[in-house]
Amino acid sequence: MIFDRFTDEIKTIMSRYPVKRSALLPLLNLAQREEGFVSESAMREIAKILDLTPPQVFETVTFYTMFNLKPIGKFHLQVCKSLMCALVGSDDVVGWIQNKLGIGPGQTTPDKTFTLSVVECLGSCGTGPMMQVNDDYYEQLTEEKTGRVLDDLKRDGTSTLKTGPFMYPQPLAK
Amino acid sequence: MAKYEKILLNNMEQPGYSGSLADYEQAGGYQALRTVLKDMQPDEVIEVVKKSGLRGRGGAGFPTGVKWGFIPKDHPGPKYLCCNADESEPGTFKDRQLMERDPHQMLEGMAVTCFAIGAQTAYIYIRGEFRLGAKILEQAIQEAYGAKYLGDNVLGSGLTINIFVHQGAGAYICGEETALLESLEGKRGLPRFKPPFPATHGLYQKPTVVNNVETMANIPHIINRGGEWFAAIGSPPKSCGTRVFCLSGHVKQPGNYEVPMGITFRELIYELGGGMRSDKPLKAFIPGGASAPFLTPEHLDVKMDFESVALAGSMLGSGGVTVMEEGTSMVWAALRLMEFFYHESCGKCTPCREGSSWLVQTLQRIWGKRGRPEDISILEELCGNIAGRTVCAFGEAEVAPILSTLRHWRGEYDALIREAQETMPRTKEIPVFTH
Numbered sequence: 001m002i003f004d005r006f007t008d009e010i011k012t013i014m015s016r017y018p019v020k021r022s023a024l025l026p027l028l029n030l031a032q033r034e035e036g037f038v039s040e041s042a043m044r045e046i047a048k049i050l051d052l053t054p055p056q057v058f059e060t061v062t063f064y065t066m067f068n069l070k071p072i073g074k075f076h077l078q079v080c081k082s083l084m085c086a087l088v089g090s091d092d093v094v095g096w097i098q099n100k101l102g103i104g105p106g107q108t109t110p111d112k113t114f115t116l117s118v119v120e121c122l123g124s125c126g127t128g129p130m131m132q133v134n135d136d137y138y139e140q141l142t143e144e145k146t147g148r149v150l151d152d153l154k155r156d157g158t159s160t161l162k163t164g165p166f167m168y169p170q171p172l173a174k
Numbered sequence: 175m176a177k178y179e180k181i182l183l184n185n186m187e188q189p190g191y192s193g194s195l196a197d198y199e200q201a202g203g204y205q206a207l208r209t210v211l212k213d214m215q216p217d218e219v220i221e222v223v224k225k226s227g228l229r230g231r232g233g234a235g236f237p238t239g240v241k242w243g244f245i246p247k248d249h250p251g252p253k254y255l256c257c258n259a260d261e262s263e264p265g266t267f268k269d270r271q272l273m274e275r276d277p278h279q280m281l282e283g284m285a286v287t288c289f290a291i292g293a294q295t296a297y298i299y300i301r302g303e304f305r306l307g308a309k310i311l312e313q314a315i316q317e318a319y320g321a322k323y324l325g326d327n328v329l330g331s332g333l334t335i336n337i338f339v340h341q342g343a344g345a346y347i348c349g350e351e352t353a354l355l356e357s358l359e360g361k362r363g364l365p366r367f368k369p370p371f372p373a374t375h376g377l378y379q380k381p382t383v384v385n386n387v388e389t390m391a392n393i394p395h396i397i398n399r400g401g402e403w404f405a406a407i408g409s410p411p412k413s414c415g416t417r418v419f420c421l422s423g424h425v426k427q428p429g430n431y432e433v434p435m436g437i438t439f440r441e442l443i444y445e446l447g448g449g450m451r452s453d454k455p456l457k458a459f460i461p462g463g464a465s466a467p468f469l470t471p472e473h474l475d476v477k478m479d480f481e482s483v484a485l486a487g488s489m490l491g492s493g494g495v496t497v498m499e500e501g502t503s504m505v506w507a508a509l510r511l512m513e514f515f516y517h518e519s520c521g522k523c524t525p526c527r528e529g530s531s532w533l534v535q536t537l538q539r540i541w542g543k544r545g546r547p548e549d550i551s552i553l554e555e556l557c558g559n560i561a562g563r564t565v566c567a568f569g570e571a572e573v574a575p576i577l578s579t580l581r582h583w584r585g586e587y588d589a590l591i592r593e594a595q596e597t598m599p600r601t602k603e604i605p606v607f608t609h
Binding site: 016018019020021022023024025026028029050059060063064065066067081082083084086087088119120121122123124125126127128132135136137163164165166167168169171 | 186187252263269274275301303304306310338340341344345357358360361378420421422423427428496498502513514517518
């Protein structure tokens with residue numbers, strides 16, 4: 001069972017809430033972190049842990065966009081397509097990725113490294129166009145920067161171009 | 175351009191400020207919490223916040239002190255505070271900066287709020303995409319526990335205050351307070367009917383206050399410097415204090431700007447934001463996030479406070495100001511926003527669920543040069559049947575882009591339809607909708 005290694009973490013999570021069901025989203029997050037997606041067996045296990053029925057878990061999973069019901073590539077490229085990013089060229093970003101990797105929105109590269117999705121507003125509207133890759137944000141994208149990020153990710157598994165704690169505009173040096 | 179005193183962004187703009195507990199304490203942090211625990215009663219704290227005139231900074235602008243006052247005093251059993259960190263309104267990115275750069279500011283605000291309303295447990299509902307923000311908050315919370323600002327027996331007062339971070343999983347609607355509570359309870363984030371309000375029947379049907387991150391961040395300053403001080407800033411009596419406005423779109427210098435309420439849009443866009451990014455003039459702007467009706471260059475001198483923007487036919491909302499230059503199609507802009515609303519509709523109410531789908535299809539046809547003359551009246555009729563007929567305010571929000579662009583730029587819609595009529599083949603082809 002995938003959660004056997006996490007009994008302590010699960011206990012900590014569940015201790016935060018007076019009602020068991022509240023731990024559902026954190027546990028689903030844990031499952032996705034472990035397996036890369038939310039599998040049926042994970043959902044059944046979570047249902048048992050939280051005294052829910054499997055359909056109750058499944059109906060909740062399908063509501064939230066961040067849970068993947070199928071495995072995806074190692075790096076999930078999520079490009080924001082909402083109006084504020086679109087005004088500053090988010091459609092171009094999708095095009096650059098398409099040219100470089102040969103995949104369109106909703107597709108995965110044959111070597112399963114990258115999956116491309118277009119998503120709604122990620123809360124980075126002043127520094128668009130931008131994308132989220134797994135846990136990290138990459139903002140103010142140009143064709144060159146996008147290419148570098150993809151190369152870094154493929155080569156090193158991470159990129160130094162990711163955004164740290166957000167502040168924009170930066171204050172002028174005093 | 176340090177014309178205006180910054181309150182919320184002050185600490186983080188000092189060189190070398192890291193947001194750590196040590197830095198925050200050095201900047202005078204956690205004084206407010208000490209003050210309320212030592213010298214004030216919960217009712218007094220609520221009165222101070224009422225006097226300050228602070229209104230919610232999430233978008234609805236409900237007076238914060240009044241909201242706290244609705245919590246029943248003698249209610250047996252637990253009460254809860256939920257901090258709404260689900261910032262998902264397109265155009266808005268202020269809470270992210272507040273959380274990631276100065277987390278203790280909002281944590282102190284939450285601790286004071288817990289004291290004022292008698293809550294022992296608080297949850298920060300942060301959107302799932304803000305992974306860095308969640309990590310920073312969890313670290314800050316650990317620091318606060320270590321220094322006894324949180325936990326059992328806070329600062330020796332005998333009180334218990336616990337704060338937990340709860341990550342969402344990608345749902346704009348969970349920023350609506352009752353949908354947030356449903357999501358915190360581990361369910362699909364469908365909004366609840368109001369009344370009853372969260373103040374009496376909130377999280378787990380217990381009395382709950384839901385407040386935005388920026389609202390929480392203001393609390394320590396109001397305690398430290400007084401309700402009257404806050405009420406004198408900005409545009410009293412209805413719009414007091416500063417706001418962190420989020421500038422985006424076709425400006426030279428987008429980003430977060432903290433200014434007193436009541437400055438004009440012209441000042442924000444042209445002086446603080448550096449003006450338009452190219453020689454193309456301003457065509458349209460949205461004053462308060464995707465849910466706010468579009469405004470025209472005529473409205474540039476409207477003051478940025480709740481009442482003035484409402485009088486101009488829009489809303490101050492979340493404070494996300496998006497600027498569009500000449501050459502932007504308003505039909506395309508409305509379509510982009512409509513696609514957002516269609517995607518984010520929770521599905522509970524038939525008018526919103528079916529109406530958003532119908533609206534986006536119709537707009538796609540018009541934009542794709544397959545529109546028909548009757549499409550405009552279809553749009554108007556649909557909007558009329560959605561707004562005001564839903565459980566939550568999402569209905570009003572989703573019709574705002576279409577109705578306002580129709581009102582101010584009707585010609586663009588007509589031109590696209592005319593073009594379609596002239597170029598469409600005369601066959602009975604039924605357009606097919608693809609997701």
